[in-house]
Amino acid sequence: MSSRPLHRTVVVTDPIGIHTRVAVAVAEIVHRSRSRVKLWVDPAYRAEGTEVIQILGLAAPSGSQVHLEAVGPDAEAVLDALEPVFADFEKQVPCKNSKG
Amino acid sequence: MQKLQGIAVSPGVAIGEALVIDNEGFRIPRRFVDRDAVVDELQRLEKAIAAAGAEIARNRDAVTQELGEQYGKIFEAHLQMLQGASLRNELEEMISQRHYSPEYAVSRTLRRYAQVLQRVEGSLAERASDIFDIEKRLLKHLLGRRREDIAHLTSPVLVLAHNLTPSETANLDRHFVRGFATEIGGPGSHTAIVAEALEIPAVVGLGAFLNEVSGGDLVILDGDKGLVILQPDEETLAHYRHEAEELRLQAARLEQLRDLPAVTRDGTQILLLGNIEFPYEVEHCVDRGADGIGLYRTEFLYLESGQEPTEEVHFDAYCQVVKAMGDKPVTIRTFDMGADKLVRDGSALDEKNPFLGLRSIRLALRNVPMFRTQLRAVLRASVLGKVQIMFPLISTLLELRQAKLFLKDVMEDLDEHGIPFHREVPVGMMVEVPAAVMMLDQLAAEVDFLSIGTNDLIQYTLAVDRSNSQVVHLYNPTDPAVLKLIQLSIASAERCRVPIGMCGQMSATPANTPLLLGLGLRQFSVPPLVIPEIKNIIRHVTLDECRGISERVLGMESAREINSYLADELRKRIPNVTE
Numbered sequence: 001m002s003s004r005p006l007h008r009t010v011v012v013t014d015p016i017g018i019h020t021r022v023a024v025a026v027a028e029i030v031h032r033s034r035s036r037v038k039l040w041v042d043p044a045y046r047a048e049g050t051e052v053i054q055i056l057g058l059a060a061p062s063g064s065q066v067h068l069e070a071v072g073p074d075a076e077a078v079l080d081a082l083e084p085v086f087a088d089f090e091k092q093v094p095c096k097n098s099k100g
Numbered sequence: 101m102q103k104l105q106g107i108a109v110s111p112g113v114a115i116g117e118a119l120v121i122d123n124e125g126f127r128i129p130r131r132f133v134d135r136d137a138v139v140d141e142l143q144r145l146e147k148a149i150a151a152a153g154a155e156i157a158r159n160r161d162a163v164t165q166e167l168g169e170q171y172g173k174i175f176e177a178h179l180q181m182l183q184g185a186s187l188r189n190e191l192e193e194m195i196s197q198r199h200y201s202p203e204y205a206v207s208r209t210l211r212r213y214a215q216v217l218q219r220v221e222g223s224l225a226e227r228a229s230d231i232f233d234i235e236k237r238l239l240k241h242l243l244g245r246r247r248e249d250i251a252h253l254t255s256p257v258l259v260l261a262h263n264l265t266p267s268e269t270a271n272l273d274r275h276f277v278r279g280f281a282t283e284i285g286g287p288g289s290h291t292a293i294v295a296e297a298l299e300i301p302a303v304v305g306l307g308a309f310l311n312e313v314s315g316g317d318l319v320i321l322d323g324d325k326g327l328v329i330l331q332p333d334e335e336t337l338a339h340y341r342h343e344a345e346e347l348r349l350q351a352a353r354l355e356q357l358r359d360l361p362a363v364t365r366d367g368t369q370i371l372l373l374g375n376i377e378f379p380y381e382v383e384h385c386v387d388r389g390a391d392g393i394g395l396y397r398t399e400f401l402y403l404e405s406g407q408e409p410t411e412e413v414h415f416d417a418y419c420q421v422v423k424a425m426g427d428k429p430v431t432i433r434t435f436d437m438g439a440d441k442l443v444r445d446g447s448a449l450d451e452k453n454p455f456l457g458l459r460s461i462r463l464a465l466r467n468v469p470m471f472r473t474q475l476r477a478v479l480r481a482s483v484l485g486k487v488q489i490m491f492p493l494i495s496t497l498l499e500l501r502q503a504k505l506f507l508k509d510v511m512e513d514l515d516e517h518g519i520p521f522h523r524e525v526p527v528g529m530m531v532e533v534p535a536a537v538m539m540l541d542q543l544a545a546e547v548d549f550l551s552i553g554t555n556d557l558i559q560y561t562l563a564v565d566r567s568n569s570q571v572v573h574l575y576n577p578t579d580p581a582v583l584k585l586i587q588l589s590i591a592s593a594e595r596c597r598v599p600i601g602m603c604g605q606m607s608a609t610p611a612n613t614p615l616l617l618g619l620g621l622r623q624f625s626v627p628p629l630v631i632p633e634i635k636n637i638i639r640h641v642t643l644d645e646c647r648g649i650s651e652r653v654l655g656m657e658s659a660r661e662i663n664s665y666l667a668d669e670l671r672k673r674i675p676n677v678t679e
Contacts, residue, residue, distance in 0.1 A: 015223075016222070016223050016224055016227075017220065017222065017223075017224040018224070019224060019227050020174065020177045020227050020230050021173060021174070021177060023177070024173065024176065024177045024180060027180060048186055050184070050185075051184045051185070051186040051187075052177055052180040052181045052184055053181040053184055053186060053187050053213060053231070054184075054186050056181070056213070056217065056227060056230070056231075057213045057216055057217070059216045059217050059219065059220045059224065060220075060224075061220050061221065061222050061224050062222070
C-alpha cells in the first residue's frame, strides 16, 4: 500500500492545550491504527504518535498549530480520527472504547 | 548556561556539585557510574520501572474502582508515559553511552520534559506535575532504602533547596557543605545566618529554580553578586575558578595579619570583635585574632531544638564560648526574636506587622520565666571569663530599667542559693531604634556600654523591609539619615563616656571602615570571616584621613553618591581589596 506520508495541520482548540488526557487519547488512536504517526509544532522536535510523554512534551497550548504526519495503510483514517481530539476534550465522550 | 539572580547573604564563591533537597528531602546521590557497572545499572533501572509501573497500575485499579474510570485515567496516562519506549530508550542511552547514574538520568530527562511544559503560559504548565510525579516514583524505587541521608555526606556539595529549616541545617554535615542556594528567604533568614556562621557563600530568594537543576550538576554559587549559575560554560567556569583562587590567595595573605594589632597608621588602637551565633564559631574568632566577641546571638538555642532551652542548655553553650575566649570579652545578647518563633502552645500570635510587634526585649519582658532562665545562665557563666550582657531593641528608658530590674532580681536569687556570679558584670544595650538614638544621653547614663545594631536601625529609620524585593533598593546603610543617627549616637556615648561599638552588616563592609572611624567609632564587631580584611584597612589609614572622609560624606545627599565616593577612597588606599 501507499507509503507516501500524508500531512494535516490542526489547530488545538482545547482550552488547556494538549494536556495529559489528550496525549493519551492520541496515543491510543495511533496504537490501534496500522500507521506510524508523528506530531510537531516546531519541526525540530517531533513526537512519536504512540509516546504519551513526547506528545505531552510538545507543550502545545490552546491555539497552537500541530502538524500531523501519518504513513501507513490507514493513514487517511487515522488522521480523520485524530483531528477531533484536539478540539475541546471535555465536550467529547473521552475514549469511547477505552480498555479500562 | 543559566544565570539566576537572588539576594547575596554570605560572601564568597563556590563551584561544585549540586545537592538538591526537595520538599521530601530527596537527594540524587551521584551523577556518574563506572563503565563496568553499566549493565548492573541498566538492570536497576529496569527493576525500578517495573516496580513503579506495578505501583501505578495498583493505584489506577483502586481509583477506578472507587471513583470511576475517569479518575483512573490519569494513572493510565502515567503508566503509558513510564512504559513508553521513548523514555526507556532515552534513559538507557544516558546510562550506557554517557555513564550517567540511573537516578541522574531519570531526574534529568523527566525534568527536561516538565520544564518544557512549565514554560507554556496557562494551565498546561500545571501538567508538569504529572511528570514530576513519575520522576518521584522512579527515584523512590531507584534509591529505595539507600535514599541518602543528608546528614551523611561523603563529598563536598552545594546545597540547593526551597528553604532550609533550622533542623535541616542542624543535621547537615557541615564539613562537606560548600554553599547554600534557596528559592525563598531574605537577608535575615535562617539560611543566611547559618551560611555566615559556616563561612560559606549563600544566595537566597532566587525564586523557583529547583526544577531546572538535577543533583550532581555542576553549579557555581557567587555569594558576592547573589548569582547562581547552572550548566556554566567553559569561559564562565574558568572565570570563577580564577576568582575562587584569588579569594583563597587573598585570605591567605590576610591570614598573616592574625597576630598584628588593629592599630591605625597614626597609632590609635581599635577594638576588633567577632559576631557569632553558634558556639563552634568561636574557633573562627580565635583563629583570626579577634579581640573578643562583640555580639553573641543566642536565638539558635531557641530555634534549633524547637523547644524552650533549659538553663543548662544555655549554660553549656555560654561556657564553651566564654572559656574559649579566655580573658577576652564575650558580649551575650539576650534573645532577640519575634513572637512568631515561639509557638509553644500552637497559638502563635497573629501579628500584622511583626517588626513593629512583640519581639526581642519586648517579648522577654512579657515572658519573664524564659527571660530569667537565660539571665541565670549568663550570670553563672560570668565567673568563667569576661562576660557582658546586652539587651536588644531597647526603645524606652522604662524598658531598659525593667530589664535591669529582672537582672537584679535574678542576681538576688542566685545569691540566696549561694551560686557564684560576677556582680559587676557589664550591662549594655543595643542602639537600633531611632527613639533610642534620640534619648541616648539618658539611656547611656544607665549602661556600661552601647552597641549600634545597624540592621534594625536602618530598617526602622528608612521604613524599609529588606526582605521585600519591591523596596529593598531603599535599604541603604549609608543613607545620609542613617549616618546622622550614627553620628548622634557616637556623640552621645562620648558625652556620657560610655564605650560604643557597632555590630551588624554595616561595620563589616570594608568601604565603610574609614567612614566609621572618621565618625568616631573605635569598636567594630563583625563576622569572623571579615576580621582580617577590616584589620587590614584599619592598619592602612590615619584618623585624620578618616575624619576628612566622614566630613565629606556628611555633606553628601544620597547613599549612591556616598557609596561611590567610599569605594574610590578605599581603592586609592588599598588596591585590590574587595568592596
